Amino acid sequence: MQTLEADDSAREKRRKNTGKITLAEVAKLVGVSTMTVSRALRMPEKVNPELRNRIEAAVSELGYVPNLQARSLASADSSLVMGVVPSFSSPGFLAVSETLQTVLATQGYS
Structure with missing residues (x-):
């Protein structure tokens, strides 16, 4: 080496x-x-x-x-998922975001 x-x-x-x-x-x-x-x-x-x-x-x-x-x-292939949201400070968005990340991660996505 x-x-x-x-x-x-x-x-x-x-x-x-x-x-x-x-x-x-x-x-x-x-x-x-x-x-x-x-x-x-x-x-x-x-x-x-x-x-x-x-x-x-x-x-x-x-x-x-x-x-x-x-x-x-x-x-030319990606396991990234992108989302568009009006505001990160919207009520309830954090829970939705965390759930989405958890479900996507089990399928091999980020």
């Missing part, structure tokens, strides 16, 4: 954008392609267990957290 400590360009790029660790940085640390890292995270059964362990260790070490919005954009 390589180290990202000496790679100033990766850190600079991260600072200019969101400050978050990218899939590409995990892949570089492990020495594999971004597609391999993506596959290991989304379909672990399709990746060699030894390689999957190395990827999981790198994810842990770097603190990588998948960007769900980016995943939704890339796949």
